[in-house]
Amino acid sequence: EDQVTQSPEALRLQEGESSSLNCSYTVSGLRGLFWYRQDPGKGPEFLFTLYSAGEEKEKERLKATLTKKESFLHITAPKPEDSATYLCAVQASWNTDKLIFGTGTRLQVFP
Amino acid sequence: GAVVSQHPSRVICKSGTSVKIECRSLDFQATTMFWYRQFPKQSLMLMATSNEGSKATYEQGVEKDKFLINHASLTLSTLTVTSAHPEDSSFYICSALDRRYGNQPQHFGDGTRLSIL
Numbered sequence: 001e002d003q004v005t006q007s008p009e010a011l012r013l014q015e016g017e018s019s020s021l022n023c024s025y026t027v028s029g030l031r032g033l034f035w036y037r038q039d040p041g042k043g044p045e046f047l048f049t050l051y052s053a054g055e056e057k058e059k060e061r062l063k064a065t066l067t068k069k070e071s072f073l074h075i076t077a078p079k080p081e082d083s084a085t086y087l088c089a090v091q092a093s094w095n096t097d098k099l100i101f102g103t104g105t106r107l108q109v110f111p
Numbered sequence: 112g113a114v115v116s117q118h119p120s121r122v123i124c125k126s127g128t129s130v131k132i133e134c135r136s137l138d139f140q141a142t143t144m145f146w147y148r149q150f151p152k153q154s155l156m157l158m159a160t161s162n163e164g165s166k167a168t169y170e171q172g173v174e175k176d177k178f179l180i181n182h183a184s185l186t187l188s189t190l191t192v193t194s195a196h197p198e199d200s201s202f203y204i205c206s207a208l209d210r211r212y213g214n215q216p217q218h219f220g221d222g223t224r225l226s227i228l
Contacts, residue, residue, distance in 0.1 A: 044155070
């Protein structure tokens with residue numbers, strides 16, 4: 001069964017304290033892995049798409065990496081405005097655009 | 112770019128009422144739209160996928176007669192929750208993409224908070 005697991009469930013960081021969020025997946029055939037940011041009461045905001053192991057993408061303080069079994073979202077020197085829930089999702093088949101989401105990591109960054 | 116608008120943002124209504132939620136792609140043509148449901152502190156669960164001009168494909172366990180989906184144009188999809196009951200209270204989110212341009216990410220609306228009294 002296709003599955004996505006994110007850890008930790010919640011993360012509290014001091015401003016400037018770098019860390020990483022993990023997304024482990026088991027799928028029959030990975031078509032793409034997506035990272036989204038979701039603020040309370042809002043829809044997810046697209047961050048990155050990764051397609052193959054070894055691929056990396058960066059945007060401001062965020063960097064996403066991908067291996068054959070997991071993806072990491074590295075946050076460098078986070079700021080309070082980075083506080084949000086970060087969602088990982090996979091497209092598990094070439095026959096569908098369906099996304100399978102993990103339960104997310106709730107990040108809180110304190111000044 | 113890739114803006115998806117969802118309306119209304121919040122609905123409170125009595126049990127037995129039918130509620131319609133609109134999802135519009137504002138600056139691109141959405142060949143495919145998706146409807147999700149999200150419970151507090153849980154992940155997004157896909158309810159159905161709709162392609163413009165076609166009948167929606169529902170996920171297992173989702174009642175198609177309960178959740179009516181229409182995707183009549185490339186910029187608009189609607190979800191109607193028929194005869195809503197308190198257990199239908201949830202956060203409903205739509206997303207959209209244009210699959211004519213390869214493997215594009217889904218872009219999401221800001222969701223509709225549905226509360227049934």
